[in-house]
Amino acid sequence: MKRFAIITGILAGFLFGIATPFSKLLLADLNSFQLAGLLYLGAALAMLPSVFRRNNNPLLLFQSGSRAKTIGIIFFGGFAGPLLLLMGLKMANASSVSIWLNMELVATAILGVLFFKDALDKNTWIGVSLTVLAGIITSFGEGTSGITSGLLICAACACWAVDNHLTAISDGASPQTVTFVKGIVAGSVNLLIGCLIAGHSMETGSIVSSLIVGIFAYGFSIVLYVTSAQNIGATRSQILFSTAPVWGVILSYIFVHEPFRWVHIISIILLALAVFVTNRLGHMHQHTHVVMEHIHYHHHNDGHHNHSHEGETVPIGKWHSHLHTHVPVTHKHPHDPDLHHRHLHD
Numbered sequence: 001m002k003r004f005a006i007i008t009g010i011l012a013g014f015l016f017g018i019a020t021p022f023s024k025l026l027l028a029d030l031n032s033f034q035l036a037g038l039l040y041l042g043a044a045l046a047m048l049p050s051v052f053r054r055n056n057n058p059l060l061l062f063q064s065g066s067r068a069k070t071i072g073i074i075f076f077g078g079f080a081g082p083l084l085l086l087m088g089l090k091m092a093n094a095s096s097v098s099i100w101l102n103m104e105l106v107a108t109a110i111l112g113v114l115f116f117k118d119a120l121d122k123n124t125w126i127g128v129s130l131t132v133l134a135g136i137i138t139s140f141g142e143g144t145s146g147i148t149s150g151l152l153i154c155a156a157c158a159c160w161a162v163d164n165h166l167t168a169i170s171d172g173a174s175p176q177t178v179t180f181v182k183g184i185v186a187g188s189v190n191l192l193i194g195c196l197i198a199g200h201s202m203e204t205g206s207i208v209s210s211l212i213v214g215i216f217a218y219g220f221s222i223v224l225y226v227t228s229a230q231n232i233g234a235t236r237s238q239i240l241f242s243t244a245p246v247w248g249v250i251l252s253y254i255f256v257h258e259p260f261r262w263v264h265i266i267s268i269i270l271l272a273l274a275v276f277v278t279n280r281l282g283h284m285h286q287h288t289h290v291v292m293e294h295i296h297y298h299h300h301n302d303g304h305h306n307h308s309h310e311g312e313t314v315p316i317g318k319w320h321s322h323l324h325t326h327v328p329v330t331h332k333h334p335h336d337p338d339l340h341h342r343h344l345h346d
Contacts (some may be wrong), residue, residue, distance in 0.1 A: 043215020
């Protein structure tokens, strides 16, 4: 399961990494609200087939037990975060913004320890420190004009940190349904505001291009991140997701023709080292699971999912998602702060 979570986390970072340079190009014809709205509507479009095929009910996310988390995910992750990012992107190089986005990891780690029971070991803190150092080194190549941009990006990262933890503990629906709801609500609001304040209509080419970027860089990327976060915790997944700047810097050089500086090379090396160190070890101690009913991706050979499927035979190693119930159990094994292990320990 951990290997699967690592792969999905890195792939999520790759898909999100392509968004920064292409968004920089799209901002030439769209304002920040319009582009943020189209990107998230694209994410919602990407999830439509999956949501209907799985017969999921998006309204489940607004039931009493999930309503507050869902509203927080929509506001912080779908509205405030992308809007602040795009405002900052207008003022600085796309490559620098790509690496500044790793400040999201710092905010995710701090909030995780303080509020979300995301226990971090020594290796994880080393990974966080290496990621922060990569962002600091990158800032050396950006002039004073990037200060305002940096502050906006940091604010966006704080919003996404809240979104990361709320998403990691959101188990009232599948990752596809969470992404669909976030995309359709936040995307519509942002686009409406953007059109109201715009001085001209949007061109068809810009609309289509933005939706395509949203489908891949926000839709598929978010689902992969949610899957990873639910299995190894928000902070560890965020470190994997922090590989996004590598792709952002490379694509900025190719498509936006921005310079590839020595600071970018050093930052990329530090990010690779952070991913390696963070995922070397896990912790182990005796812990107790209480009765829990939720929905998330799982398979039946991890020691936690031994339920049966009425009228259906599911192979032990096959990944699938549905509503299931866990019975109480006490055991000891290596684990990460996933949906089943968000407990406090000494």
